[in-house]
Amino acid sequence: MSGPRPVVLSGPSGAGKSTLLKRLMKEYEGVFGFSVSHTTRNPRLGEENGKGLNCLPMLLGATLLPVADVLSSETSKDYHFVTREKMQDGIDKGEFIENAEFSGNMYGTSKSSIEDVQAQNLICILDVDIQGVKNIKKTDLNPIYISIQPPSMELLEKRLRDRQTETEDSLQKRLEAARIDMELSKEPGVFDMVIINDDLEEAYEKLKSVLIEEIEKVQDAKN
Ligand SMILES: Nc1ncnc2c1ncn2[C@@H]1O[C@H](COP(=O)(O)OP(=O)(O)OP(=O)(O)O)[C@@H](O)[C@H]1O
Numbered sequence: 752m753s754g755p756r757p758v759v760l761s762g763p764s765g766a767g768k769s770t771l772l773k774r775l776m777k778e779y780e781g782v783f784g785f786s787v788s789h790t791t792r793n794p795r796l797g798e799e800n801g802k803g804l805n806c807l808p809m810l811l812g813a814t815l816l817p818v819a820d821v822l823s824s825e826t827s828k829d830y831h832f833v834t835r836e837k838m839q840d841g842i843d844k845g846e847f848i849e850n851a852e853f854s855g856n857m858y859g860t861s862k863s864s865i866e867d868v869q870a871q872n873l874i875c876i877l878d879v880d881i882q883g884v885k886n887i888k889k890t891d892l893n894p895i896y897i898s899i900q901p902p903s904m905e906l907l908e909k910r911l912r913d914r915q916t917e918t919e920d921s922l923q924k925r926l927e928a929a930r931i932d933m934e935l936s937k938e939p940g941v942f943d944m945v946i947i948n949d950d951l952e953e954a955y956e957k958l959k960s961v962l963i964e965e966i967e968k969v970q971d972a973k974n
């Protein structure tokens with residue numbers, strides 16, 4: 752795999768990954784490309800299906816979404832929304848670099864979702880859970896690993912409730928996964944940087960500071 756170094760963004764559901772990511776992609780348009788994952792969960796209001804599967808139902812091809820689509824709402828995330836059967840079929844055929852079960856649904860990064868971004872010499876951003884981090888570490892992707900953490904479990908729960916995207920059941924599952932994530936992210940050497948997203952401005956500045964070298968490489972290559 753070639754191109755600028757990819758970035759893996761991880762951390763508990765509700766920690767603020769999408770919020771920070773959308774800001775970054777807006778400020779640095781034409782520098783980043785989002786790796787559109789596959790999932791078996793239902794789309795939330797405002798979320799769009801990645802176009803690859805609708806157009807070519809026989810393929811598990813990924814699509815690089817235009818920045819405007821990715822930015823369509825502050826916290827919505829676009830996926831290839833698929834059935835378990837379709838996703839398992841793609842996994843069995845070796846089409847995924849990693850996949851995981853999270854909160855009762857399957858999630859995964861297809862190889863083509865990364866290749867689509869890298870083919871355009873953009874910094875490929877992957878938003879994955881902690882299992883994804885562990886599995887990507889077994890590959891030769893060599894990304895920068897960043898964990899976005901909430902200031903506390905109480906604030907995380909408040910943010911998830913205020914977001915109004917979860918049922919009580921899925922909220923509890925996400926909080927349970929968050930406890931595990933918060934423990935594992937403390938292990939030395941797992942992440943290049945752990946950012947506590949308390950004040951959004953401060954967290955965003957920290958995120959930029961860890962990525963600025965890679966951003967400038969892409970900008971220089973364009974000039
Ligand atoms: N620093 C912050 N202070 C207060 N609220 C925040 C902050 N950062 C994000 N939020 C809010 O918290 C909620 C969760 O953020 P977001 O959806 O970006 O999390 P996420 O990590 O991408 O979650 P998921 O993994 O489930 O997609 C959103 O409603 C967002 O507006």
Ligand SMILES: Nc1nc2c(ncn2[C@@H]2O[C@H](COP(=O)(O)O)[C@@H](O)[C@H]2O)c(=O)[nH]1
Nearest residue numbers: 764788850851853858859860878879880883
């Ligand atoms: N291992 C993977 N985890 C992924 C992937 N895409 C998203 N995620 C993670 O799932 C949870 C929940 O996401 P949500 O959109 O349902 O709120 C969150 O932690 C994401 O980081 C993936 O391809 N692989």
